[in-house]
Amino acid sequence: MERPVILHLESPLGNLEIPELFSRIDVTQDAPPIEHLIVEKGMVYAPSYAAPPMYSIADLQFWEEWIDLYTTEPKSPREYLDRLQEIRESRTVVRFIIESDEYSTYPVNFLALINLRKYSIVNGEERDIHYALDIYKFEEHEMKELEIEYLGGETIVYEPKPERVDERPPPPRIHTVVSGDNLTRIARKFGQPDASWREIYALNKEVIHARGNQNLIFPGQEFIIPENWL
Numbered sequence: 001m002e003r004p005v006i007l008h009l010e011s012p013l014g015n016l017e018i019p020e021l022f023s024r025i026d027v028t029q030d031a032p033p034i035e036h037l038i039v040e041k042g043m044v045y046a047p048s049y050a051a052p053p054m055y056s057i058a059d060l061q062f063w064e065e066w067i068d069l070y071t072t073e074p075k076s077p078r079e080y081l082d083r084l085q086e087i088r089e090s091r092t093v094v095r096f097i098i099e100s101d102e103y104s105t106y107p108v109n110f111l112a113l114i115n116l117r118k119y120s121i122v123n124g125e126e127r128d129i130h131y132a133l134d135i136y137k138f139e140e141h142e143m144k145e146l147e148i149e150y151l152g153g154e155t156i157v158y159e160p161k162p163e164r165v166d167e168r169p170p171p172p173r174i175h176t177v178v179s180g181d182n183l184t185r186i187a188r189k190f191g192q193p194d195a196s197w198r199e200i201y202a203l204n205k206e207v208i209h210a211r212g213n214q215n216l217i218f219p220g221q222e223f224i225i226p227e228n229w230l
Contacts (some may be wrong), residue, residue: 009095014085019067020066095112096114099148190225
């Protein structure tokens with residue numbers, strides 16, 4: 001093989017381009033059945049969700065010579081290690097890509113949460129650092145916050161109450177007639193043209209005719225204002 005496998009981690013904290021010494025990387029799926037690595041939550045007991053795929057890759061190596069030879073922006077092995085630790089501790093979602101001419105057995109491009117499982121510095125030299133990764137395929141879930149109460153040996157879990165949705169229509173906008181009002185002036189108060197008095201009249205015929213004279217309105221009468229004026 002002319003060049004190694006390249007691992008790419010694209011992260012808001014910075015991208016990593018890591019060359020590896022293998023023509024093949026064995027990835028095993030070994031997901032815990034009830035624990036989930038959830039952004040901003042950590043490991044969460046969530047038996048209601050299917051286990052997310054988790055890919056374990058061991059025997060990886062930050063080797064200075066290969067980094068300098070095969071990466072476009074080489075970093076020291078220690079810088080690679082520090083960045084992986086930063087990504088793990090922040091629980092940042094990354095895009096995980098494996099680039100290889102021969103590697104096609106497993107998915108090689110997906111969103112993931114990275115766990116730096118272990119590492120060792122060979123012979124006390126930071127030019128060669130061995131490490132292992134656990135890669136959890138990122139999945140979004142709608143999570144409910146549960147209220148939990150412990151009473152002696154009994155645990156009571158309260159389901160969150162659904163948000164109350166008020167389906168009643170909003171009350172109509174009311175204008176109370178004052179001395180000097182007429183329908184045209186009321187329309188002007190709401191920024192409407194003079195001819196819009198007809199809209200007020202159409203909505204309030206019964207109130208206007210209640211005193212038997214459609215040409216007069218009286219202080220204290222309440223008129224509904226058209227919705228499109230609000």
